[in-house]
Amino acid sequence: MPRTAEQNQRLKEERRRALLKAAREVFARRGLAATKMTDLAAAAGISYGLVYHYFPDKESVFAALVEEAVRGGIELLASARRRPGTPWEQLHYVCTRLLEGIREEPSIPLILVQAHASESVPAVVEQALDRYSTQFNRHLEELIESGQKAGQIVNVPATELARTFLATVQGLALTQIFPQLRKTPFPSTDTILRLFKP
Amino acid sequence: MPRTAEQNQRLKEERRRALLKAAREVFARRGLAATKMTDLAAAAGISYGLVYHYFPDKESVFAALVEEAVRGGIELLASARRRPGTPWEQLHYVCTRLLEGIREEPSIPLILVQAHASESVPAVVEQALDRYSTQFNRHLEELIESGQKAGQIVNVPATELARTFLATVQGLALTQIFPQLRKTPFPSTDTILRLFKP
DNA sequence: GTCTATAATCAGATAGAC
DNA sequence: GTCTATCTGATTATAGAC
Helix, strand or coil, X not given: CHHHHHHHHHHHHHHHHHHHHHHHHHHHHHCCCCCCHHHHHHHHCCCCCCHHHHCCCHHHHHHHHHHHHHHHHHXXXXXXXXXXXXXXXXXXXXXXXXXXXXXXXXXXXXXXHHHHHCCCCCHHHHHHHHHHHHHHHHHHHHHHHHHHHCCCCCCCCHHHHHHHXXXXXXXXXXXXXXXXXXXXXXXXXXXXXHHHCC | CHHHHHHHHHHHHHHHHHHHHHHHHHHHHHCCCCCCHXXXXXXXXXXXXXXXXXXXXXXXXXXXXXXXXXXXXHHHHHHHHHCCCCHHHHHHHHHHHHHHHHHHCCHHHHHHHHXXXXXXXXXXXXXXXXXXXXXXXXXXXXXXXXXXXXXXXXXXXXXXXXXXXXXXXXXXXXXXXXHHHHCCCCCCHHHHHHHXXX
């Protein structure tokens, strides 16, 4: 009965996703080290032991989430570059989407913040971050340089602008953790893009 | 012999400081949960048990460091406001000092990032962060509003500007942890202050 | 004051019943 | 597949020798 096996496979995939979703919320707010397997189980509404049915260990759950977030970030930038429109419009799109993400679903960017925030992170995670930093930065710099050639972006070294932009975005995600700060008004795309104005 | 007692007191104070300094480096890069007492002892060059001679537990060491960083941040802003010069010049001073700090001694700002980065932080730490967020923000907003009245700062809501600035600063500290990013050029005060330009 | 050794606790991972 | 119970190792904190 290959049908049943396939359905089972699909069900397992679904449960795995649900677990990841729950785990994302927890890791995003506590970080890798402070999160216990019990927290993951509780958040997903399953028993302690069952987590090990889906992942070999805690690090693997976290690594899967980092992988996912990295993919999403790089994909966002790539899709922006494929868009019609000027470099400035593309940058505007990236910024808007990033801010939206941070405001509405901070867990995803926060996973990256948490991964960045500790040196004592598994090697796979470090490699994913490496890829992220390199690719995201390179694409962003290219975008900025295009904008500079078109006279739409100020003539400050692109690497400097890229790094500042990245810092702002990550910092905004970080401050979403803290309830006190989550209440203060969230900046608009236009405010953030002032950094790039000629 | 009150003299000897006093000297002892002073020596103990010194050792306590040395321990804090070593602990700061470790906590800054690993965070509270991922740091083991063995790490602190090793970093300070003392035995495991001796740490407990100076602090009752791990959390207290971290809390002391957060307290220190919060004090420093608030004091910086207060001293800037007492300075002669226009609001813009005061803001320039704050920004320069913050960037200097992040570049040369990232551990101090990183302690605040780490404290922000986990919900599962001791209550004393949370209270200190509350104070920090509230006071730092209020002073910064006042400074921004003064600058706006003087026509030196763009007319975007001060709360929004303050939050964005804080995010950028914290984000820059965060990216200092990651070796890959530490190599890319660090932004200048002028680049950061573009956010505020009219 | 400083260390090493020990006790107690806690969390990660596994085994085995249902 | 899912759970509970157990084992194992790591880590915190303490005790006691020097």
